[in-house]
Amino acid sequence: MSEPIIRIDNIVKKYGPLTVLDKLSMEVMPGEKLALIGPSGSGKTTILRILMTLERISDGFIEVDGEHLYHMKKDRQLVPADERHLHLMREKIGMVFQHFNLFPHKCVLDNVTLAPMLTKGMARAAAEKRAMELLDMVGMADKAKSMPAQLSGGQKQRVAIARALALSPKIMLFDEVTSALDPELVEEVLNVMRRLADETDMTMLLVTHEMGFAHDFADRVLFFDRGKIVEEGKPGDIFRHPKQERTQAFLRKIIAAGHRV
């Protein structure tokens, strides 16, 4: 049995008086595909943002790949991590955002090559070769020289996925990556993610409202509500036989809103 790649231990996240995550603990095994579902404001996106170091935690510990994320050892004491430690830890994690966050002043190819060249010192030729492979994988190789403004939402999101993959992270975080897309563009992005799940052994955490996709994609589904994990289990169990009242209520609402399970 291998060690968890992510270990979240009693973390608390507060915004002023508001507690978003309340003593939350969870573990993720290497290669696991996890779907985080739940009503908005339940804390599922906050988990991803904390793992990407976009938000700090108020209390608790997180270990990623055997090392503390927000702490480091100094003279045998655990002290808050400095920027250098965070920099090392971020190498293990990549993220894809709801609104793509592509760099509008750079062409598709440069969006993908920028980080490997800057953070890993990769030569341009090598970075471009790798970028073209990734763009080919997401079906965007023919748009390598296009500017982001010339692409559709689905195309932008596929470029954003290639951009995150270019740094070869061990863990990929997907934050509602299809929520900002027109309905007819959702499928092309989901297809890329299906392929990614099939062809790589990357650990993937997915926050989504696409229940059908969560069902097919995930090894395990976590249902969040009010900063806590209310229920977790295999997709078949969670979606077909939810045990908790709140999970049932949430799924009923989602189905009533026209989402397929």
Place this chain on the structure above:
Amino acid sequence: MIDWSGYIGLILQGAWVTVELTLMGSALALVVAFAAGLGRLSRFMAVRSLATTYIEFFRGTSIFVQLFWAYFVLPFAGITLTPLQAGVLALGLNVGAYGAEVVRGAVKAIGREQREACIALNLTRYQAMRHIILPQALPLMLPTFGNNAIELLKGTAVVSLISLTDMTFQAQVVRAQTGSTLIPFATILVLYFVMAWVISLGMRWLERRAGRGLDGVRV
């Protein structure tokens, strides 16, 4: 009958001094604007305070007083400047204080989403600023920088007060010697306007170049 060609030549010599002052003053203002504007966004309190103090001081006092300090008071501190140096220093620091706020505003206008993408791609703060934030902020600064440059051009007229022979100074000389106000001042009116116009055209050209491919579409 007055022979105007000599007098006009005098004014043109002054025009060159005005151009020099504007170019050197703008160059200094630009450097100072970036240093102080980015300084105000620093995570170090001391840097932020220093930048804020500079900006508030130079925006809050008149260019006229600043010029007199640079030329007449600094010598008491052992720093003697030529009139041109004093003029460039006062103009550059004065306009730079306004420019600093332009830089700060434009950098802040590049939203959280771009910064978060930089963090997720593990760029350092410097790399994010240099490759992502500033290239997008620059086009936002240009229209106001154009304004500032024209303000600086017109501000150069105050240097005649420390005996620098700029365009306005020469016009005064010509007026004193010929008794005519209309011709020298009509001449410099046109010259100032033409110079400001050249700045406008230049800035418009830069804006077009910088805005290429962006087109304000959300990405």
